[in-house]
Amino acid sequence: MARSKPNPDIFEKAADLLQVSADDCIVIEDTRNGVLAAKAAHMYTIGFADPDYPKQDLSKADIIVTDMMDVLAIVAEKS
DSSP states (O other): OOOOTTSTHHHHHHHHHHTOOGGGOEEEEOSHHHHHHHHHTTOEEEEEOOTTSOOOOOTTSSEEESSHHHHHHHHHHHO
């Protein structure tokens, strides 16, 4: 991959390798560019606002969490 995030190439490639559609993907990202890339790939995006790291603009994510345990509930709901 020659283009980095926020280009969606990496997420599109992952979906292609897994042979799934973007609609069936959930991405967990902790950076602005990662969220933008996932959304550009048309994937459901969970923004992880890690309280131990500098604040990132995750506002484009579908949902933002601060505890990874919340991700389990979201994934279960989406399944």
